[in-house]
Amino acid sequence: MGPFRETWTKAEVEAVIARGDPAELLYVPLVVSLDPPGRVWAEQICLRLAGHPSPDVRGNALLGLGHLARIFRSLHRRRVQPAIEAGLQDRDPGVRGHASSAAEDVAWYLGWVLAGREHTRGRPVCPR
Template identity: 55%
Template sequence: MGPFTEGWTEKDVEAVIAKGDPSDLLYVPIVVGMNAPDCEREWAEEICFKLASHPNFNVRGNAILGLGHIARTCRALNLERAIPAISRALADQDPYVRGHADDAASDLRIFLGVSVPGHGNNT
């Protein structure tokens, strides 16, 4: 996926982050979110939280989606940070980010049993 091949390492992820190219960076939260059980969940979360405020909408949206992937694959997530981040993303100016925030909020409801303010009928 993007700059990542099978057998990627945390060093590979850190190198893409250090490079900072949004066309590669947008793959980072998906790769770490989908593989959080195989790496350190907290490390994957931290990357997603950091990228959730990125200026590029694709990176920002995928970071929020990555949090949903972590909730689904690990059945755990730092809710004190994730709920506000996803709630903010539900009100993002970009529809791509809002759409992924909707998906992530659904993942939190389904897999962790928590509601995100601003999602659906939850306000």
């Protein structure tokens, strides 16, 4: 796919995933979360990539989940929360940083309190 473009079709996203090149894959979570065609599909893509071997791909997938929280004000908690919490414990500092951003987004937009981030309990939630 080449350099980052703001919009890709679902077919283009799937083609990048099928090729599996981390240099391309790292853009997928950003593309699907900044201009998502739908929450469920974009969330599933980000969750798929949150466990990728490449830290750049993993980190961007977690960041994408935070974008989706902001845009939709809804995520599948039983699936998303463990992914973000795992990212907070990732061996890579960049992944941990993106997971921290996602944790802040789900705390602010969804009111979630994640493991290890109990200090956010009682903080205000973004009004709709």
